[in-house]
């Protein structure tokens with residue numbers, strides 16, 4: 395069994411020859427890449443495991459792009475600052491389209507709606523708030539009126555606070571009602587989509603979308619693929635438990651809210667790797683806390699190992715230290 399680290403190095407060496415973004419059916423690779431990838435990971439295309447498009451070998455001109463996941467089901471990868479992907483889920487029903495998570499600006503969400511028109515003439519009918527953060531919701535003012543929103547009560551409360559605090563130039567869309575339980579099933583005609591709250595994670599109201607027939611789970615920001623755990627509004631320990639619940643589900647393909655959409659087998663490996671990054675970050679901060687360090691000293695002394703190379707580690711590591719300190723000090727409610 396090849397170690398992930400060795401595979402990563404191999405993949406890096408191969409990056410020049412692998413066709414960028416080869417992560418779904420119909421993906422192709424050069425003969426060299428295919429031959430070597432077959433030797434290390436049968437029937438899988440070696441890709442660089444990173445959220446960084448440049449390291450992955452995908453030019454920014456490739457975005458936004460639709461990634462077919464199953465019949466009537468697409469991932470949508472668009473680039474956001476500082477240069478990694480924000481992923482939306484698109485499900486085409488018989489009378490309308492369901493979207494989970496938008497993009498970070500009116501222009502970006504408008505571009506997504508235009509791209510959806512290239513695959514179906516059907517109107518948008520449902521919008522699920524997977525993450526209430528602005529990089530997924532700030533463009534929602536261009537969504538059609540009269541659509542059905544699905545949102546967790548904690549995210550609805552957050553959007554209300556954001557709306558109240560927003561400058562006059564920015565309109566925060568606040569859905570009219572929240573879910574009344576932890577599961578809401580939407581029958582879009584072509585399939586059933588189960589919107590589920592698996593527990594608090596990256597926000598207080600993270601929702602995931604489960605397609606039981608296709609065994610696809612769109613995880614929004616519960617799953618950040620090769621992105622340093624971003625904890626500004628997170629519940630660190632509950633986040634790990636929420637990922638565990640996702641891993642225990644009957645799922646073959648896990649789709650992240652940021653970072654690349656992987657092939658099914660890689661998607662599980664990377665979700666396990668992300669879960670491990672949460673555990674490692676919490677463990678490192680707990681170690682520093684136990685030494686009695688101030689939060690500022692803990693930020694200076696933290697050792698992140700390989701996670702220091704994950705996307706936005708510089709920006710997010712101090713945030714994570716503060717959040718885990720809050721949790722350890724009983725300040726997270």
Ligand SMILES: [Zn+2]
Nearest residue numbers: 527529530615
């Ligand atoms: Zn986000």
